[in-house]
Amino acid sequence: MTILIVGATGTLGRQVARRAIDEGYNVRCLVRSARRASFLKEWGAELVGGDLCYPDTIERALEGVTAIIDAATARPTDSPSIKRVDWDGKVQLIQAAKAAGIERYIFFSILDADKYPEVPLMEIKRCTELFLAESGLNYTILQLAGFMQGLIGQYGIPILEAQPVWVTGKSSPIAYMDTQDIAKFAVRALKVEETSKKVFPLVGTRSWSAEEIITVCERLSGKNARVTRMPVGLLRAVRRSLRFFQWGWNVADRLAFTEVLASGKSLNASMDEVYSIFGFDVSETTTLESYFQEYFNRIMKKLKELDYEKNKSKSKKPQTKRSPFKKVNN
Template sequence: MSLLVIGSTGTLGRQIVKKALNDGFQVKCLVRNFRKAAFLKEWGAELIYGDLTLTETIPVALHDITAIIDSSTTRINDLYNINEIDLKAKYILIEAAIKAKIKRYIFFSILNSYDYTNIPLVKLKLLIQKRLKKSKINYTIFNLSGFFQGIIPQYAVPILDDKSIWITNKLYSISYINTQDIAKVTIKSLSVTQFQKKILPLLGNESWNSFEIVELCEKISGKNAKITKIGINLLKLIRYITKFFQWTWNISERLSFIEILSKQSNYNISIKEILYILKIEPIEIESLEIYLSEYFEKIMTKLKEVKYEINNNNINQIDF
């Protein structure tokens, strides 16, 4: 089976490419910048020039492709162009896939997305999802919650840098999952007919709220966190104000994601049935504790090495 991965240089996309190559798939990556994607070629993937904003490049990229895995998303600094660019491009991609007789199409959306239809990016994903459901393509849509990788800049890095961690006054839990595990499930699902024309949740085995994550980071790193609380209503007010000025539109749209924090959602969805079908044991899905422990261990080891090198250099510079 030959795969075309879209969004292959992203946090999730690169893990999908790596897993697919390791499992023996022929992988092609649609990329805009060959230099930025050079590491994918080194792994063994074939790079194909394409840009979703240049729709004429899409059909050519589907030559000899069996399945499409779309892990791309709107660039955070371009949220106001999603209707003009991303939605149109994704529709054309789906139509091209139909004409090319693509056998599988995998798309990633957001868990409980129907609760957040006021968020432009979520609305975009729902429209794409609706188009896939109307098509005759054997699609699989995985609804995601949050990535382990997103926790690092939000919680771990501020603790290491002695900077404040900004936390809202709402304590709702999210079932974070490692992108490597998402990739594992995604690639295995390609050969499972039960997942065709299905929308499935894909999340971790345990839910965490902000304070629980902070406590975990403190325990593993041995450092105390500086916490700054901010109210949901204040964030909503800032979003309301920024909507009035074109130069602050992108700020407003980023703040729209606070709606996810201001609603209690059902994240207690089990993926045991999915794992059972894929013959993956729940224990194979990495826990947040293990992920953060490995991260802090690597960072602490690196810091010790740097400190050792600095001390040695200082000693060598002393004039005896």
């Protein structure tokens, strides 16, 4: 089976590609930059140049493909808008997949997207789910809550570097999941017939508020966090101002997601049925505490090694003692 992975250079997409390759699938990746995607080629994937915004490149990429795993989304720094990539691009991809006779289509959405129509990305995800369901394709939709990988930059690094940790409004508990675990479920869906034309939540073992995550990081790092609370009203004002500039549209649309993070409503769901259908055990899923434990262990070990090398190099330098009574010529 040949799988086309869209968005393979992203945080989630690269893990999906790695998992699929490790399980013996022929993996093809639709990439905009072969240079940025060179690591995928080193892993064993086939790279095909293309862009969701250009339908002709999609058609070429689908030749000989059996299944699609769609992990693409517009980045805040991208020039194309979220609408152009996550809606127009996905509609074109789904239509091309239908025309090409693709047997399976795995799509990543957002949990509770139907509850936040005012958040652009969530509304687009909801509409894409409906469009995919009506396409006639054999699809599986996986609704995610959040990636553990994003928490390192948000909490781990600032706490280690004694930088401010920004918390917005009333923190919403979120069931973050390791992208490696998400990739495991996505690739398994290709083999499990019971996942056909179904929608599943895909979340971590429990939900965590910002305050709880900070407490875990403080305990594991041995450092105190400098917590700074950002008023939601200020973020809304920044978002409105960014809408006046085309280069700021994607950032503004992403800032709209703070309405979800600051709502106080938990982003979580039961995974009992999901584990049963996919044939996995919850004990195999990475917990947030173990994820941070591994991260801080690696960092602390590296810091000790650097400190050792620094002291070692100092000890090798010849020490010259100067007499306090000897005149120094300037």
